[in-house]
Amino acid sequence: MEAHIAVQEQGPDAWQIPDLEEVLDGARVVSLLLRTRFRGQTERQALLMEGPKGWGEFSPFPEYGAQESSHWLRAGLEAGWRGWGAPLRTHVPINATMPAVAPDQVESVLRRFGALESIPAVKIKVAEPGQTLADDLARFREVRRLVPEAGLRADANGGWSIAEAVPALAALAEAAEGRFEYAEQPVAGVEPLAELREALAAAGVITSAGAPLRIAADEAVRKAEDPLRVARLGAADLIVVKVPPLGGVDRALRIVEQSGLDAVVSSALDTSVGLAAGLALAARLPHLPYACGLGTAALFTEDVLRSPLIPVGGALRVPGAVVPSADLLQRHEVGGPRADWWFDRLRAAHAVLAADQQARERASADAGSGAGPDADLTAGADRRPGRSF
Numbered sequence: 446m447e448a449h450i451a452v453q454e455q456g457p458d459a460w461q462i463p464d465l466e467e468v469l470d471g472a473r474v475v476s477l478l479l480r481t482r483f484r485g486q487t488e489r490q491a492l493l494m495e496g497p498k499g500w501g502e503f504s505p506f507p508e509y510g511a512q513e514s515s516h517w518l519r520a521g522l523e524a525g526w527r528g529w530g531a532p533l534r535t536h537v538p539i540n541a542t543m544p545a546v547a548p549d550q551v552e553s554v555l556r557r558f559g560a561l562e563s564i565p566a567v568k569i570k571v572a573e574p575g576q577t578l579a580d581d582l583a584r585f586r587e588v589r590r591l592v593p594e595a596g597l598r599a600d601a602n603g604g605w606s607i608a609e610a611v612p613a614l615a616a617l618a619e620a621a622e623g624r625f626e627y628a629e630q631p632v633a634g635v636e637p638l639a640e641l642r643e644a645l646a647a648a649g650v651i652t653s654a655g656a657p658l659r660i661a662a663d664e665a666v667r668k669a670e671d672p673l674r675v676a677r678l679g680a681a682d683l684i685v686v687k688v689p690p691l692g693g694v695d696r697a698l699r700i701v702e703q704s705g706l707d708a709v710v711s712s713a714l715d716t717s718v719g720l721a722a723g724l725a726l727a728a729r730l731p732h733l734p735y736a737c738g739l740g741t742a743a744l745f746t747e748d749v750l751r752s753p754l755i756p757v758g759g760a761l762r763v764p765g766a767v768v769p770s771a772d773l774l775q776r777h778e779v780g781g782p783r784a785d786w787w788f789d790r791l792r793a794a795h796a797v798l799a800a801d802q803q804a805r806e807r808a809s810a811d812a813g814s815g816a817g818p819d820a821d822l823t824a825g826a827d828r829r830p831g832r833s834f
């Protein structure tokens with residue numbers, strides 16, 4: 446991934462990851478229950494770490510290997526050991542996130558995101574395995590009925606083929622009656638997104654407001670080897686950016702800048718510790734045209750903060766560094782073999798970051814710059830002794 450993202454680790458933004466022992470010291474594994482099945486899961490586990498700048502989260506999805514998980518660790522270490530830079534705004538507008546539930550559950554899910562009239566937009570999961578377009582339309586129409594002023598989005602997680610996506614999006618855009626904001630990852634991959642845009646234009650699919658249907662890339666950014674390819678190929682109108690898979694707020698910021706596209710910051714179904722990093726990113730984007738998908742603490746029964754980051758009035762305040770409650774950490778703590786499994790994952794991801802760092806140091810020494818990573822630490826970042834990898 447690093448080879449493609451023009452994200453420099455030398456120069457003014459470089460920083461050094463802390464020692465493994467220091468990261469493990471005081472790290473806790475927690476499990477939070479979801480109110481509704483989401484992404485096929487009923488609970489979310491996360492490893493939380495405390496650094497000198499605050500708490501960071503490491504919660505790659507269970508099936509992710511060490512390489513992919515290393516981006517998530519980098520993001521968590523950035524939160525704990527480096528910090529995020531100054532915000533440009535105090536509040537971020539937040540969309541409600543609607544799992545693939547039956548219409549009779551839509552209202553109770555929506556209400557978790559605050560007063561219905563305050564919700565600026567709703568992202569609705571569609572194309573769920575085992576469900577039909579009729580199920581999606583019924584859910585979509587129920588959302589539209591309950592929050593008629595809200596913008597509507599459909600997230601298919603790449604679940605449609607191009608041939609399925611064209612009529613499905615035409616039907617959803619019609620059901621949205623002018624409120625359709627965009628379709629998120631309707632088909633899998635980068636090229637297929639570009640092809641779908643052409644197919645929609647050829648089929649004359651437009652929103653009822655008369656505009657072309659906008660396409661957002663999510664997995665095509667966060668799981669791609671090269672997150673900027675979407676932009677280069679003109680495969681999407683906007684990108685969904687998530688701090689953990691993109692390796693931190695600093696990297697995500699640069700990806701947005703370099704893409705030249707509008708961005709929506711979303712969660713990775715993080716605890717409120719991880720959501721704080723998403724809010725830090727949203728707060729640093731000069732242009733934030735859409736409500737962000739950072740309200741997912743509302744999908745948990747409980748969280749690790751005394752005041753979980755649940756939207757009020759359609760927005761979240763940008764909290765800066767957050768501190769979990771000792772009681773809640775204890776209540777949700779996971780021990781035994783499952784905790785060991787998480788610590789092993791952390792060790793493996795840390796080894797990937799350490800090897801990357803070592804390679805960069807060697808390259809920098811070979812180039813004769815003489816500037817080791819310590820010399821490149823950003824002003825304001827902690828100058829930690831760190832390990833020389």
Ligand SMILES: O=C(O)CCC(=O)C1=CC=C[C@@H](O)[C@@H]1C(=O)O
Nearest residue numbers: 484542568711712713714738741
């Ligand atoms: O974007 C949102 O409104 C909330 C976040 C969200 O939907 C997701 C978080 C984590 C995993 C994904 O399945 C899902 C997504 O695809 O965007």
Ligand SMILES: [Mg+2]
Nearest residue numbers: 600629630663
């Ligand atoms: Mg998505």
